[in-house]
Amino acid sequence: MSDQATDYRRTKRLYWEPSYVPKEAIYPPANYEGIHFKDWDRWDDPFHMSFRQYVEIQAKKDNGFHPARDAFDRYGGTDRMDRRWLEGMKVVYPILFHGEYGALRSNARVSRYAPAPALRAAAFYQSIDELRHSQNHVYQMRMLNKHTDGFNNWAEWKRHHFLLQPAKMLFEDIVACENVFESVMGLNILVEVAYTNLVFVGIPSVGVLNGDLAGASELLTTQSDETRHMAIGQSTLRTLLEGDDRNLPLIQYWLDKWFWLLHRIIGCPLGVIPDYFARRKALPMRQMFQRYIVDNFVAGMVEDLGKFGLQPPRFLDAAVAEMEDAPHTLFRTLFQYKHMLFNKMFVPTETDMEFFGEHYPHWEERHGAFWEEVRAGDPKDLPSLPMLCQVCQLPCVFPVPEAPTIRCSEWNGEVRWFCSDGCQWIFEHEPERYSKAVGLDRVLTGKDVPEIRAHMRLSGKLGGVLEEC
C-alpha cells in the first residue's frame, strides 16, 4: 500500500515551472509582494495529507457528528436548550458562517497563488475543510430554524444587518488581501491559532451547561480540523521569519493589525455569549480571553518567535483593558437596538449581576445605572443606528458609551470616525483599503425604524425581549 509520505511527495511533484507563458502570468508576484524567501520549494507542509487519507478521516468524523446531531434533534434536544443560549446562537452562527465561507474563498486563492508548492497543497485541503465547516454551521441553523424564529433569513442578515457587518468586513478583508501571506496571517494565525480554541472549545463547554449538546459537538468537530490550519499558519510564520529578516516589519504590522481586528470584531462581541446569553456560566469572558489569547496565544508566540524579533501585538494592553467592559458595553448597546435585531434580548437577572460583581469589579459603577433605569421602566430603544467605526463597523461605544474612545481622521475630504486607537491606526496605514465601506448608519440616514427594519430584512416579530429569561 502506498504510504502517506509517498502520496504527499506525489502532490508536491505536481507543480511545474511553466514555459509557454511567463511564470509571473500564472503566479503574479503581486500576490506575495514584500515577502522575501530564497527557495520556495523548500517550504514544507507539516501534515503531508493525501487525498485518500483526507476522505477517510473526514468521513469518520462526519459519521460521528451527524448522527449525534440528528439524535439531538429527533429526541427534543432543542426544546431543552436554554432559551437565552438559543437567542445567542442566532447571532453566533451567521458570524461563524461568515468566517468559514471567507476562509474557503481565501484558501482557494492561497492554494492557487502562494509561491510555495507545499503551502498551495496545504491550503487546498484547508479550503475544502472550510466548506465542511460552513455547511456544518448551516446544518445547525437548519435544525434550530425548525424550532424558533431568528434563523430563517440568516443569509440575508449576514449581508444586510448592522450586527453582522463587522464579521462581513473582517472576513471579506481576509479574502481580499493582496498578499496571500497576509491572509494566512489574518486567518491561520489570528483567527485560528488565537481564537478558535476560545470559540470552538471554550464556548461549547459553556453551551453544554446550557443544554446545547449538538452545538458543542458541532464546534468540537470543526476544531478537529483546525489543528491542520493552525499548523499551516505557524509553519508559515516561522519559515518567513527564519528565512529572511526583511520579512519582520511586514509580519509585525500584520500581527498588530489582525490582532486588533480579531479582538474587536470577534473577541469583544463574543463576550456576550459566556457572560450574558449563558444563563449557566463557567468562566467569565475576561478570563477566557486571558487564558486563550494572552496566556496561550501571545505568550506562546513570543516564546516561539520572539528570537526572530517578533514583538507582542501593539494593542495588546488596550485589548486586555477593554475586556473589563466590552461584553457589558456591547450587550447593553444591543439592548438599545433590540427592536432592530433578529434575536431577542433580555434584562440581566440578579444571578447574572452577582456573577458580574464577582468577576468584573467595576461592573456596578460602569454599567449598573443603565440596568437600573431599564428596570425602572425605560426601554432605552434608540431611533436610528449608532455611529459605526469606519474600520470595524462596530458602534463607537468602547470602553463605555458614556465616555467612548472616539477617534477622527479626514481622508479625501471626508470625515471618518473610529472606535479606538487601533482601528484608526489601521486606517491611517491603509486608507484606500478601509475607506470603501459606508457604514449602515450613513446608508440609513433619515430612515425610521420600520424602514431600517425593512432594509435589514427583518420581518414580523423578530427582535424584542425574551418573555421569560
Added chain:
Amino acid sequence: MLIYARAEGCSTPALLMTPEPDWSVKMFSRIALSTLRADKSRPRVAINRRTGEELASDVTLGEAGFLPYDLFELVLGVRGVPGDDGA
C-alpha cells in the same frame, strides 16, 4: 446637513442627525439632548469634536464650519472650561 451628535456621560451612542443649517447651536443642542435621551439638567458646552472648537450658542450650524459627518458633542461643563480630551 449630516452631522453626528452625542452627549458626554450619556449611554446613547453618537447618532447621525439631519439638522437644518439655519438652526442655532442652542436649538440643535436641545433637540440633540432630547434625541439622545441625555440628562438635560447638567450644564454642557457644544464643541466640534474633530477640531475641539467650542461653539457659541447663537451661531448657526451652517456658520459653524462643520464638514459632513462631523461630530457635534455636548460635553459636560460650563463655557470656558476645557472639555475632556478625546479628539
Added chain:
Amino acid sequence: MPKTFAWFEGRKRPPSEYEELTVGLHFGEEALVHTRVGTWTLDNTSLAGVPWEDFRDPAQLHYRSWVALQDRAERELGATLDLARTAGFVDGLDPAWSRDMAVLVGGLAFAEWGVAMAMQYVERFCLSSAVGQAAQLQVCDELRHAQRALEWADALLGGSRRPCRGDTPRPPGAAGPTADGDPARAAWMEHPALQPLRRAIEMALTLEDWGEVVVAVNVCLEGLLQPFQRELWLDTSRKQADLATAMLARHCWTDEERHLGWTEAFLRFVIEADPSNAAVLQSWLDTHAGAGFEALDALAAGFPFDGAAEEAAAVARTEQASRLKEALG
C-alpha cells in the same frame, strides 16, 4: 412544507438538503474593502444578467455526501491498485504497453492538477456558493486523479517491487534530459504528444474571466480529453486484461461525468438567464476550442496504442459535440 430558510419559501416543493446547504449563501455584494489584487467585483465575468444563486449542480453533492462518496470510492480503487501492485499483476503486463501507459498516465497527472488549479480560480472568484462548490469539489476530485495517476504510473514503470521510482530510462519521445529523474514530469514537460495540452493548460491559467476559464478548461479541454482518456484506457486495458488501469479509468470517469454535468448545466443556465450570453460563450469556444483539438490530436498521434487512440479520439469528438449541442441548443 417543513420550515425552511426564507429564500426557499413560496416554492411548491421543499428544498433538498443540497439546496439548503449550498444555495443563497454567497457574499452578495462587492467587498466592504478595496484591494488591487484580491477583491472580487460583481462584473468579474462577461456573462451578464445571471441570477447566480439559482444555479444547481445536477449531481447535488455537498461536502458530507461528497466525502462519503469519495471515501467509498477510494477504498474500492485503492484496494484494486494495491492488489495489482503487490500481487504482481503489473509484472504480467506487456512491458512496452506498461511503459507507454505509464508515460501517458503519469504525464496526464499534471494535466489533472492544472485543471484543478484553473478550477481553484473559479472557486475563488465565481459569484455564487453553488457554482463555487461545484468547482471546489472538482478541484478535490482532480487531486484524487492526479495522485492516483502518479501512483499507478510509478507502479507500471516499477512493477510490484518498486512503488515510486525516479531512476527509469528516459521516456520515448522525450526531447531532453529529465531534470530530476521523474519520468512523469519529463513526459509532461518534454514529450511532444503532451505539449499542446500543457500549453493549453498554461494559457488557461492566465485567464481572468472565471466564466471563460470554465469554457476553456471544462468544455474545450476536459470535454474532449476525459472521454478520450476513458475510452483509451478502458479499451487498451481490456486488451491487456489489466483490471487496475480499467478501474482507474472508470473511477476517473465517474468523477469527470459530474464535472462535465455541472458544466453543461452552467452553459444552459447562463443562456436561459440571458440569451445574449450565448454569443459570449461562442466567442470563448471560438478562442479555445482549437487548443483542445490540437491537444487531443497530439495525444492520439503520440500514444497510438495500435489504433485505439484514434478510435477513442473519434468517440471524444462525437461526445463533446453532442454535449455542446445539448447545452447550447
